Amino acid sequence: EAEVAQSPRYKITEKSQAVAFWCDPISGHATLYWYRQILGQGPELLVQFQDESVVDDSQLPKDRFSAERLKGVDSTLKIQPAELGDSAMYLCASSLSDSVTGELFFGEGSRLTVL
Amino acid sequence: GQQLNQSPQSMFIQEGEDVSMNCTSSSIFNTWLWYKQDPGEGPVLLIALYKAGELTSNGRLTAQFGITRKDSFLNISASIPSDVGIYFCAGQLSGNKLVFGAGTILRVKS
Numbered sequence: 001e002a003e004v005a006q007s008p009r010y011k012i013t014e015k016s017q018a019v020a021f022w023c024d025p026i027s028g029h030a031t032l033y034w035y036r037q038i039l040g041q042g043p044e045l046l047v048q049f050q051d052e053s054v055v056d057d058s059q060l061p062k063d064r065f066s067a068e069r070l071k072g073v074d075s076t077l078k079i080q081p082a083e084l085g086d087s088a089m090y091l092c093a094s095s096l097s098d099s100v101t102g103e104l105f106f107g108e109g110s111r112l113t114v115l
Numbered sequence: 116g117q118q119l120n121q122s123p124q125s126m127f128i129q130e131g132e133d134v135s136m137n138c139t140s141s142s143i144f145n146t147w148l149w150y151k152q153d154p155g156e157g158p159v160l161l162i163a164l165y166k167a168g169e170l171t172s173n174g175r176l177t178a179q180f181g182i183t184r185k186d187s188f189l190n191i192s193a194s195i196p197s198d199v200g201i202y203f204c205a206g207q208l209s210g211n212k213l214v215f216g217a218g219t220i221l222r223v224k225s
Contacts, residue, residue, distance in 0.1 A: 004157070031211060040217070040218075041217055041218070042119075042121075042203050042205075042215030042216050042217050042218055043158065043203075043213075043215050044215070045212055045213070048210070048211075048212065055210060056210065056212060091157050091158075093157075095211055103148070103160055103163055104160070104211070104213060105160070106150075106157030106158050106159070107157050108155075108156050108157050109155075109156070109157050111155070
């Protein structure tokens with residue numbers, strides 16, 4: 001069964017360091033999402049791509065976070081510099097671009113711990 | 116912004132019991148979805164609801180899209196140990212953007 005691939009699964013870093021997460025969506029899925037999930041809460045959307053274009057980054061802290069999907073396939077989310085409050089699970093999801101069902105398929109996530 | 120109020124926050128039930136959880140919002144959504152998340156994993160879609168009043172089943176799971184489009188519930192019948200996890204409701208806004216509730220933690224005593 002096709003899956004959303006994410007790496008790394010776990011990342012421990014010190015504050016002020018740079019971190020990067022990678023996501024490979026399900027083949028053929030044009031829409032890609034990055035969500036952040038703080039422990040004990042539901043996921044919150046950071047950025048949404050349609051192919052290589054950003055369609056929603058209103059909740060992305062742009063002073064330190066950046067995301068790209070240069071060829072419209074895989075994507076990278078970067079944090080620089082990392083802060084203690086960035087500790088969370090970073091979830092990537094994808095969906096068919098013409099889907100009206102809201103059926104997002106999530107990866108296993110990248111858990112970030114900032115010390 | 117939109118907020119979903121999900122309840123209860125947690126449940127600890129006996130194996131075999133039925134479970135009910137719900138989600139309410141002050142906003143109208145076009146689609147309601149229910150996801151389950153196991154520890155250390157990403158959420159997995161359980162049921163999607165597309166029409167107000169719709170009642171949908173998936174095995175032991177049953178979910179309904181409220182008539183007002185501002186609420187939804189999920190029932191699990193005859194719970195088993197593998198039902199343990201966190202259940203999230205999500206409402207869909209335009210452009211496939213999802214707003215998630217805070218989750219209901221389900222624990223099952225065998």
